Amino acid sequence: MELNIKLIQETFELVKPRAEEFANRFYANLFQDYPAAQELFRSSNQEKQKRLLVASLVQVVHNLENPEFLGEYLGRMGERHVAYGTADEHFEWVGHSLLKTLQEMLGTEWNQTVHQQWAMAYDVVAALMQEGLTRAKSKVVPLRKAEPKNLKKVS
Numbered sequence: 001m002e003l004n005i006k007l008i009q010e011t012f013e014l015v016k017p018r019a020e021e022f023a024n025r026f027y028a029n030l031f032q033d034y035p036a037a038q039e040l041f042r043s044s045n046q047e048k049q050k051r052l053l054v055a056s057l058v059q060v061v062h063n064l065e066n067p068e069f070l071g072e073y074l075g076r077m078g079e080r081h082v083a084y085g086t087a088d089e090h091f092e093w094v095g096h097s098l099l100k101t102l103q104e105m106l107g108t109e110w111n112q113t114v115h116q117q118w119a120m121a122y123d124v125v126a127a128l129m130q131e132g133l134t135r136a137k138s139k140v141v142p143l144r145k146a147e148p149k150n151l152k153k154v155s
């Protein structure tokens with residue numbers, strides 16, 4: 001099945017006027033269904049984080065037709081997520097919570113097709129972020145212990 005960008009953008013427009021409620025519900029769902037996620041957000045400024053989440057969703061949904069932008073934007077966002085303690089398996093938590101929140105908010109506008117389309121779009125987004133995450137992790141140089149055999153004794 002092909003990604004129906006128009007359908008994703010149209011359903012997102014229905015949610016946008018209630019962005020604050022969306023962000024509140026999203027984090028409530030995430031922390032209720034995956035309590036371990038709370039640990040990752042412990043030091044986070046929740047209100048700021050909610051605004052940033054909505055802003056990033058707006059960017060992504062508005063640029064679904066622009067793969068170059070998405071690759072760049074989400075790749076860099078993935079790189080930053082290393083510092084937040086994000087691992088590959090956490091993307092399932094966020095994906096599930098996102099779909100659940102959209103379903104709650106869209107009510108009767110939600111159906112099988114809308115579900116499939118958002119799931120597909122999220123998979124693309126998550127894969128691009130994970131690429132950045134993997135790239136950033138491979139750049140981390142482990143600290144090497146000094147090797148005693150290379151140390152000269154100063155007498």
Ligand code: HEM
Pocket residue numbers: 037040041043044045049052053056057077080081084085086087090091092093094125126129
């Ligand atoms: C497609 C998926 C995701 C998107 C679009 C997204 C978006 C964002 C954005 C926009 C920020 C604000 C900071 C920044 O831009 O660097 C952020 C921070 C953060 N994200 Fe994500 N994120 C995603 C996936 C995840 C996952 C899977 C986790 C782990 C459960 C996670 C955990 C965090 C944490 C812990 C922060 C830092 C909060 C803070 O310290 O203030 N994110 N995310």
